[in-house]
Amino acid sequence: MISCPFPGSFCINGITLMKLTIYAIIAGEDDLETISIIFEVFRLYGHNMSCDAFDRFRGEDSRFKETLARDVRGMLQLFQVAHLGTPSEDIMDEALSFTRNHLESLDGHNASSAIAPHLFKHIQNALYIPRYGNIEVLVAREYISYYEQDESHNEIILKFAKLNFNFCQFLCIQEIETLTRWWKDLDLASKLPHIRDRVVECHFMSLGAYFEQQYSLGRIIVAKITMIVVVVDDTYDAYFYEKVTHHVTLSIYRDNYKVVMEEFMNTHGHVPRQILLRCLSFARIFDVFYKEGDGYSDPKGKIERYMNSLYVHPIPLSG
Template sequence: MDAVSMKSSDQRTRRSANFTPSLWKEYLLRLERQVSTYDFKKEEFCEQEREHERLKEVVRMMLTEPGVGSGPQTLDLIDIIERLGLFYHFECEIQALMLTSKLEHGDEYDDHDLHKVALRFRLLRQLGHYVSCDVFNKFKDQEGNFKESLVTDVRGLLGLFEAAHYRVHEEDILGEALNFTTSQLVSMLPNLDHFWTPRVKQALEVPIQKTLNRIGARRFISLYEEDTSHNAVLLKFAKLDFNILQRLHQKELLNEAKWWNSLNAAENFPFARDRLVECSFWTLGVYFEPKYSEARQSLAKVIAMVSIVDDIYDSYGFLDELLLFMDSIERWHISALDQLPSYMGQCYRALLNVYNEIEERLAKEGKSDLINYAISSKKNLARSYLEEAKWIYRKEVPNFEEYMKVALVSATYEHLSTASLVCMGEFVAEDALKWIVKVPSIVRASSVICRLMDDMADYEVAI
C-alpha cells in the first residue's frame, strides 16, 4: 500500500476548528446573474466610458488651469478629489500642486485658520512629504494648552483630528491634539446640525488615515451629495467612476469564485475556511486601481491558499503529515506530491498552480525571477506554521520571545506584503522586494499589531 492510500485510511481522530460556512453563496449567485447581463460593447456602457473620460479631463483642467495655486481653495479641491476616491486619476497634478505649496511655504504656513493649516498638513503627509508638527504651536495658549477659542470651531477641530492621525514618534503635540479634538468632538456631537453630525460620527468611528479607499469614497459621495455647495461635475464623475470600478471588481470576484469552485474546496478541504470573498476584499485594501486587476486576482488566490494551508497546520493535519507537507513545500516541485495524503496533495497541487500562474504572467513582462521572492516567503511562512504545530502536539509552551519570533511570521504580513509586491509585476521595482524581504520596521510593526489583535480575539472566544 503506497503512502497516499495509507494516509487516506488513517483512523485517528482529527482536530476540527468548526468554522462557520461562507455567508456569501447566495450573494455570489445573484452577482453572477447580474454581471452576466453586462454587455460592455453595448452603447449604454460605451457612452458611460466616453462620459467618464470627458469628465476626467474637465476635472484635470480644474487642477491645471492658469491661476490654480497652492492656496486654501486648491487644498479644499484636492481634499474633495481624494475623499471621492478620484486621486488615482490625477496623481501627477496633485503631487505638483502640493510640492509647490511645500516649496512656497515650507513648514511655516502663514495662516491662523485651524482648518486650513490642518488640511495642508494632512495632505502633505498623505502624499509622503514631511512637514513639521510645530505648525500647530500657534494654536496653543501661554500655558501650553490648545486655545479655548477653538472649542466652537467644529470644522477646524475635525481637520486637526484627522491631521493628528498622521503623527509619528515623539510628536507629542499631535498626541495632545488627538486627545483634545476627540473629547471636544464627542461632547459637541449631540448639538451638531444635520450637516456636521454624520461627518463627525464617521470620523470618530473610522478616521481618514484608517479608511479603505473604496469604503471611504462610497461614504463621502453620499455626504458630498448632501452638501448644497457641491461641485456637480465632481459628484457626477465620482459616481460614474465608482460604478465603473465596482463592475470591474465584481467581475474579478466572479473569476476568483470560479477558480475556487474549480478546486472543489467544499469537498477537498471541508475542514478549511471558505473566505474567498473576504480574501478578495482584502486585496482592494492593497490596490484598487484598474491597472492592478491581474495583481488583485492573483493576490486573492494567494491569500485563499494561505488560509487553507494555515487550517491544515493549525487544526487538521497530524504531525507526521505536516512534516511531509513541509518537506514538499521545501522541495517546491510537483514530484513531491506523491508522498502526501490525498487532501494535502489537492492543496499542494493548487498551491503550485497559483504560483506557476503568477510566474507565467511575470514572464510575459520579463520579470519571472520575481516569483522566487514569493516562494521563499511562502516557505518561511510554512516553517512558522510547522513550529506552532509542534508546540501543540508536544504540549510545549514557548516563552514570549520564542513565541513572538515564530508568531510574527505566522501572522502572514511578511508573506502577504512580499506577495502583494510580486503580483504587481511590471509596476514594481526589484529593489522594493529586496527591501521588503528584510522585514523593515513598517512590516514588523504591522505583524505585531496583527498578531496581538488576533491572539486577543482568539482568547476572548476561548473564554
C-alpha cells in the same frame, strides 16, 4: 550653500527649498481646517512638513486652545491628520486626544442639533474608524454620501465621483467572478471540509493594498495568496485557536503604523515609497476587520454592510 540631507533638494543654509515653500504657504494662515489640509497633502506625498505648524493653535500653557472647539470642521480635519504623526511627534498625540474628546462630546449631547445632520454623521463615522484606519474605497463611498448632502457641492464633480465608484464596483464584481472560478477549479472544499469559503472577503482585503482601478491583476494575485493563507490558517485553527490572536495582531499594527509613516516620509531611499505606500494601505484593513472582534471569521454587521456597499449596491446618479 551646504550639503543637503535630502538628495535632489535645493538647500539654503541647510533649509530645503520644500521647507521654504511650506513656510511661504502657511505664513499668516490661522484657519485650523486649512492648515490641517495642507499638512495632510504634504505628508501624503512624502514631504515631512513639520507639526510645528500647529503651534499657532496652542496657548501659553502649550495646550490646544479650547476656543478651537467652536470650529467643528477644523476639529474634524485635525482629528484625521493627527493619525499621520510619527513616534517622536507628541503634539500629534495631543491633537488626537484633544479633538477626540471634543468631537465625542458632540455625540450624545444637544450640541449635535446645531450641526448639520450629514456633518454629524460624518463625525460619527470618523470617530468609529478614522480615515487613515480605513481603506480607500470605503472612505470614498462614505465621503460621496456626505458630499452629496453638502450645500456647496459641485454637481459635475459629484456625478463623476458616482460614475467612477460604480465603474470600480463593476470591475470588482468581474474580479470576484474570476476568483470564484479559480477557487472552484481548485476544489479544496471537498478535500478539506474544515476550510472557509471566503472569496469575497479575500478580495475585500486585496482592496486594502491595491485600491486603484488599474491594479486589477494585483488585487487578484493578493486575493489568491490570501485565500491560500486562509486554508493554512483554518487547518491550524482546526487544532489550535487562541481568542486573543486578533487583539495581538491589532496591537502590533497600531504600534508600528507610526514607524512606517515615519519611514514613508524619509526620502533617503531606504525602502521605495511605493512599497511603503502598499504597506500603509494594506495595514488599514486590520482596523476595518478587527474593529469589533474578528470580522473576518464572522463577517456580519459592519463588514457585511461594507461589502454590500462595495459589491452589491451602486450609487444612484440622481436624487
